[in-house]
Amino acid sequence: MMAQLIQEAPRFFTYYNLLFLAQAVGTTIALSAIGCLFGLLFGCLISVVRLTEKPWLAPLRWIALLFTEFFRRVPFLVTLMLIFFVFQLSGANLPLFVVASLSVTLIASAFLAEIIRAGLLSIHRNQWDAATAMNFGLIQTIRFVVLPQAWKMILPPAFGFFVMFIKDTALASQIGVIELTFAGKVLNNKGFSAILVFGTILILYFAVSYPLSRYGHYLEKRLAPSRH
Amino acid sequence: MVIIWRSALHHLVIKDLSAHYGTVQVLDSINLEIARGEVVGLMGPSGSGKSSILRVLTGLTPLSAGSVSLNGEVINYSSAESVRNMRERSAIVFQQYNLFQNMTALENVTIAPVKIRNRDPEEVEAEARALLSKVGLTDQISRYPDQLSGGQQQRVAIARALALKPEILLLDEITAALDPELVSDVLDTIRALASEGMTMIIVSHEMGFMREVSHRIAFMAQGNIIECGKAEQIFNSPREARTREFVSKILKH
Amino acid sequence: MLDYTFQYGQIWPYLPRLIDGAYLALEIAFLSFCGGLLIGTANASLLSFGPQWIAKPIQAFVVFFTNTPQLVQIYFLYFALPDAGILLSSYAAVLIGMTLNAGAYLTEIQRAGFSTRRQSEMEAAIVLGFSRWQQIRYVILPHIARVLFPPLSNHFIIMTLGTSMAAIFGVEELTGQALNINSITFRSLEIFSVVAALYIAITLLASLALGLLGSLLFRTKLRVI
Ligand SMILES: Nc1ncnc2c1ncn2[C@@H]1O[C@H](COP(=O)(O)OP(=O)(O)O)[C@@H](O)[C@H]1O
Ligand SMILES: [Mg+2]
Numbered sequence: 001m002m003a004q005l006i007q008e009a010p011r012f013f014t015y016y017n018l019l020f021l022a023q024a025v026g027t028t029i030a031l032s033a034i035g036c037l038f039g040l041l042f043g044c045l046i047s048v049v050r051l052t053e054k055p056w057l058a059p060l061r062w063i064a065l066l067f068t069e070f071f072r073r074v075p076f077l078v079t080l081m082l083i084f085f086v087f088q089l090s091g092a093n094l095p096l097f098v099v100a101s102l103s104v105t106l107i108a109s110a111f112l113a114e115i116i117r118a119g120l121l122s123i124h125r126n127q128w129d130a131a132t133a134m135n136f137g138l139i140q141t142i143r144f145v146v147l148p149q150a151w152k153m154i155l156p157p158a159f160g161f162f163v164m165f166i167k168d169t170a171l172a173s174q175i176g177v178i179e180l181t182f183a184g185k186v187l188n189n190k191g192f193s194a195i196l197v198f199g200t201i202l203i204l205y206f207a208v209s210y211p212l213s214r215y216g217h218y219l220e221k222r223l224a225p226s227r228h
Numbered sequence: 229m230v231i232i233w234r235s236a237l238h239h240l241v242i243k244d245l246s247a248h249y250g251t252v253q254v255l256d257s258i259n260l261e262i263a264r265g266e267v268v269g270l271m272g273p274s275g276s277g278k279s280s281i282l283r284v285l286t287g288l289t290p291l292s293a294g295s296v297s298l299n300g301e302v303i304n305y306s307s308a309e310s311v312r313n314m315r316e317r318s319a320i321v322f323q324q325y326n327l328f329q330n331m332t333a334l335e336n337v338t339i340a341p342v343k344i345r346n347r348d349p350e351e352v353e354a355e356a357r358a359l360l361s362k363v364g365l366t367d368q369i370s371r372y373p374d375q376l377s378g379g380q381q382q383r384v385a386i387a388r389a390l391a392l393k394p395e396i397l398l399l400d401e402i403t404a405a406l407d408p409e410l411v412s413d414v415l416d417t418i419r420a421l422a423s424e425g426m427t428m429i430i431v432s433h434e435m436g437f438m439r440e441v442s443h444r445i446a447f448m449a450q451g452n453i454i455e456c457g458k459a460e461q462i463f464n465s466p467r468e469a470r471t472r473e474f475v476s477k478i479l480k481h
Numbered sequence: 482m483l484d485y486t487f488q489y490g491q492i493w494p495y496l497p498r499l500i501d502g503a504y505l506a507l508e509i510a511f512l513s514f515c516g517g518l519l520i521g522t523a524n525a526s527l528l529s530f531g532p533q534w535i536a537k538p539i540q541a542f543v544v545f546f547t548n549t550p551q552l553v554q555i556y557f558l559y560f561a562l563p564d565a566g567i568l569l570s571s572y573a574a575v576l577i578g579m580t581l582n583a584g585a586y587l588t589e590i591q592r593a594g595f596s597t598r599r600q601s602e603m604e605a606a607i608v609l610g611f612s613r614w615q616q617i618r619y620v621i622l623p624h625i626a627r628v629l630f631p632p633l634s635n636h637f638i639i640m641t642l643g644t645s646m647a648a649i650f651g652v653e654e655l656t657g658q659a660l661n662i663n664s665i666t667f668r669s670l671e672i673f674s675v676v677a678a679l680y681i682a683i684t685l686l687a688s689l690a691l692g693l694l695g696s697l698l699f700r701t702k703l704r705v706i
Pocket of ligand 1: 249252254272273274275276277278279280281
């Protein structure tokens with residue numbers, strides 16, 4: 001079997017195939033980055049909404065809660081299918097990459113909202129009290145007092161989620177986005193042996209994920225002790 | 229007419245005030261009228277609800293019954309506008325100081341006047357430096373709270389409250405964490421404020437200080453004010469057994 | 482765009498199949514979680530108490546499986562192993578893939594849990610004259626179990642959602658049933674919204690059950706949402 005692989009390798013690692021794989025890696029990274037960037041933005045928004053206390057904002061709080069619970073309790077694949085079918089039936093002819101981007105953004109928003117909320121809530125009650133007693137509003141309290149302390153709690157798990165998320169985007173292959181996993185299926189269908197193809201795909205994912213996860217561990221250690 | 233006259237006289241009127249944490253009642257029908265420029269001392273065993281009164285006044289803990297009036301107007305604690313008005317006129321120094329951990333001593337003092345009240349940053353900073361040196365902190369103003377001792381943090385918290393130029397100052401056990409030699413410095417500051425006519429509610433067990441600075445002392449136990457009167461009377465001839473017991477205990481120390 | 486009419490009536494007859502799918506999803510999650518727990522416990526114990534040389538291969542296993550997608554791992558098992566003469570059914574491939582993946586994550590979770598043994602409790606136990614076995618039985622194990630229960634429960638929920646990728650290999654769990662029914666009825670939105678609701682229901686039930694178990698066994702705080 002080994003001999004077979006060595007024989008096949010030069011046919012597999014051609015310029016064209018490598019370019020194809022490189023583009024696929026790019027798509028995988030782009031999809032994860034889009035999800036996490038917009039997810040961070042909406043996640044902040046959602047977590048702040050959930051911390052409001054004004055009675056008339058109650059409906060918004062409920063929506064935020066339902067949103068986070070929905071996307072955290074429905075499998076990525078099912079969310080992806082749902083959004084895919086919504087666009088298909090609505091007749092909006094959007095590129096698959098856009099559909100996938102929207103899905104990953106929604107999912108990342110829900111997860112990051114929870115990470116951010118947990119970080120904000122980890123700041124001692126007395127910091128909120130002092131700000132409130134001095135007439136800080138919610139946004140001012142978060143901006144001037146809580147976030148400057150909480151970002152160190154938020155960053156490591158958020159980064160951990162990002163690393164996790166790169167692997168989750170593999171599911172976007174199921175609606176036909178040509179990311180790394182889909183590229184593997186394409187090459188496998190072209191007749192290259194599964195060991196070679198999926199072995200290469202696994203290595204490529206590893207090459208993207210491992211340095212980032214190492215950096216995540218470093219961040220965690222680095223940010224743990226100091227407070228300002 | 230009588231009512232208007234009475235409320236005009238009183239700066240702060242607490243009427244039948246009750247508060248709960250969940251199902252546990254921490255304040256039970258508190259009544260206290262405080263005149264403008266009056267200094268009221270709150271004493272009582274720990275857990276008797278002293279901090280809770282201050283928290284309810286600033287709207288940090290909701291009241292479950294009764295009312296608080298400021299300058300004759302009832303504060304509506306469910307109206308953001310009304311609460312904001314109360315918080316603009318009052319300042320609280322917390323028992324645990326509650327300094328912002330991400331800011332230096334100076335920033336702790338300047339943040340609210342600059343960012344919340346939109347005052348001129350340079351003017352505020354000059355005032356803040358003056359206040360901090362008034363409480364004996366000139367060299368530590370660029371340190372963070374966790375680089376300061378408890379007593380130093382306490383004094384930053386006092387400066388931070390004073391920078392708000394409050395009409396009413398609420399002080400929660402400000403002498404508890406101070407070194408004995410610092411107590412007199414801080415007390416001098418408070419004494420000066422009292423003589424300038426600031427209305428204050430002071431929680432403290434420092435009898436000498438309470439005797440000197442407060443016009444009246446309210447003695448609390450289990451969420452009630454059980455006795456209220458001049459310091460001399462409370463300390464020398466308490467009417468209630470619980471007050472007597474408490475006073476004799478702190479005298480021993 | 483908005484003139485789509487939902488016709489849930491068409492898919493109600495298929496509800497029993499979806500319920501069967503939900504059972505299968507929970508079964509896969511449960512089996513692979515138990516397998517993963519076995520691997521994770523063995524690994525974490527070896528890392529904490531085993532010989533030095535064993536750390537490297539265990540870490541390599543963990544690092545590999547936590548830095549590559551579970552989907553591609555299962556692809557490899559399902560499509561590549563036959564080339565090496567090992568033929569797996571789709572169900573077996575999914576189960577093995579998820580078990581190995583869980584094994585890697587649960588190794589990490591448990592290793593972190595093992596390192597939180599509290600010195601003061603140990604000292605108290607020694608002072609009280611506990612034997613080594615008694616220390617393990619009455620002090621170390623209860624503490625580790627208490628610390629580990631919440632993250633392990635959490636991982637079980639993640640795995641329950643993860644079973645959905647079995648559908649890609651033709652396993653007829655909840656998502657797989659949905660794909661089947663979709664190819665019969667073509668009411669995709671109806672089916673997938675019902676399936677989403679079922680996933681929410683089973684994960685909420687699992688969270689609730691685990692939460693109750695935790696509060697019963699370890700007096701951890703009951704928190705479902
Ligand atoms: N956040 C809280 N939740 C529940 N109970 C509280 C809380 N804060 C204070 N209490 C209780 O309320 C009572 C009064 O507390 P407090 O006002 O802090 O007393 P003091 O300041 O006189 O020591 C105490 O029995 C205390 O345990
Ligand atoms: Mg107190």
